[in-house]
Amino acid sequence: MTAQEHKSLVQDAKIIVVKVGSSLVTDGGNGLDRAAIAAWAKQISTLVQQGKQMVLVSSGAVAEGMQRLGWKKRPKAVNELQAAAAVGQMGLVQMYESCFSQHQLHTAQVLLTHDDLADRKRYLNARSTLRTLLDMKVIPIINENDTVVTDEIRFGDNDTLGSLVANLIEADTLVILTDQQGLYSADPRKDANAAFINHAVAGDVALEQMAGGAGSVVGTGGMLTKILAAKRAARSGAHTVIASGRERDVLIRLSVGEAIGTHLKTTQMKTAARKQWLADHLRLTGKLVLDAGAVQALMSEGKSLLPIGVVNVEGYFERGDVVACVDETDREIARGLVNYSASEAARIMRKSSQEIAEILGYVDESELIHRDNLVLL
Numbered sequence: 001m002t003a004q005e006h007k008s009l010v011q012d013a014k015i016i017v018v019k020v021g022s023s024l025v026t027d028g029g030n031g032l033d034r035a036a037i038a039a040w041a042k043q044i045s046t047l048v049q050q051g052k053q054m055v056l057v058s059s060g061a062v063a064e065g066m067q068r069l070g071w072k073k074r075p076k077a078v079n080e081l082q083a084a085a086a087v088g089q090m091g092l093v094q095m096y097e098s099c100f101s102q103h104q105l106h107t108a109q110v111l112l113t114h115d116d117l118a119d120r121k122r123y124l125n126a127r128s129t130l131r132t133l134l135d136m137k138v139i140p141i142i143n144e145n146d147t148v149v150t151d152e153i154r155f156g157d158n159d160t161l162g163s164l165v166a167n168l169i170e171a172d173t174l175v176i177l178t179d180q181q182g183l184y185s186a187d188p189r190k191d192a193n194a195a196f197i198n199h200a201v202a203g204d205v206a207l208e209q210m211a212g213g214a215g216s217v218v219g220t221g222g223m224l225t226k227i228l229a230a231k232r233a234a235r236s237g238a239h240t241v242i243a244s245g246r247e248r249d250v251l252i253r254l255s256v257g258e259a260i261g262t263h264l265k266t267t268q269m270k271t272a273a274r275k276q277w278l279a280d281h282l283r284l285t286g287k288l289v290l291d292a293g294a295v296q297a298l299m300s301e302g303k304s305l306l307p308i309g310v311v312n313v314e315g316y317f318e319r320g321d322v323v324a325c326v327d328e329t330d331r332e333i334a335r336g337l338v339n340y341s342a343s344e345a346a347r348i349m350r351k352s353s354q355e356i357a358e359i360l361g362y363v364d365e366s367e368l369i370h371r372d373n374l375v376l377l
Helices: 003-010 034-049 061-069 078-101 116-118 120-135 158-168 205-210 223-234 250-253 272-279 292-299 340-346 351-358
Strands: 015-020 053-058 107-112 141-143 173-178 200-201 237-242 262-265 288-290 310-315 322-326 330-338 374-376
Touching: 003 015, 003 107, 003 237, 015 120, 034 053, 034 078, 034 250, 034 288, 053 078, 053 158, 053 237, 061 120, 061 272, 078 107, 078 141, 078 205, 107 120, 116 120, 120 141, 120 262, 158 173, 158 223, 173 223, 173 292, 205 223, 205 322, 223 237, 223 262, 237 250, 250 272, 262 374, 272 374, 288 292, 310 340, 340 351
Parallel strands: 015 053, 015 173, 053 141, 107 141, 173 237, 200 262, 288 322
Antiparallel strands: 237 262, 288 310, 322 330, 330 374
């Protein structure tokens, strides 16, 4: 990738989401690292002066809460972790507010759970709020709402959250700052021949395999979540940069085109916001297994999903829920808003649309999922 291509990922970006992890935000378990946070605030303020809109996704609440409470060991009980997060959020927000105020910038705390992005109305409200804050040149500080989140509805990591926020606000670039330089072809701690990856295409299956995905023989820990985050961000046309947060002035240097870290470029155009929401609906309630003809109709012919092409129905869902569409090898090819419940879908699968009324006694729609409510993955 040329210097000009590097520039296109960050320098030409108008809306940038920056994600920083706990290892960067906290000072070796001794609470928040004010010097590091102050440095990011200074860099972000410089980019704002350049006309960019900036969002910060930050970890660190639990670690700060543990420090404030005098806990030496991370608790395992969910209620204790949630309590630590509640206490730590106070310090996290205070620190960011203090550091950004030095540059005459206001900050806003935004805590999200998966339910906020899974529910269409709350998704649109979050989107509207964030866009309003950006128009006001306020820096949103986003974190998962650990105080109320449960295992069933949590994002799982802030890399995922960062990618979903990038989708939510249609960002141009997601910058994931970590304690590593970027991606390698293998784990450099175990393989002396591991090569640094300067650039690649987001969503390349080979990246997932190298970082511990399916078929991998080498696992490099948290890099897999970053690669998957880049893949998700790419769906809405956002590029991703994975770089070391310990690099001096890393954000400013990236903004002028310096080749720092790994640049994962998207090849996709920005999709409609509704399609983004469907594509990134992580908590699916059911699954429709399609035959080869239905897969062909969806992927190559741009058609809706008809009940005759469904060979199995899995899970429990109601009309209007988002479900996965998979082929007979369980490969997900699409997801969309279903027109019938799981029990109804099971009764009309393998049947023609003309038979729906006879089987169910009524017809809501002739399609199980209309093309307008379906997105290919």
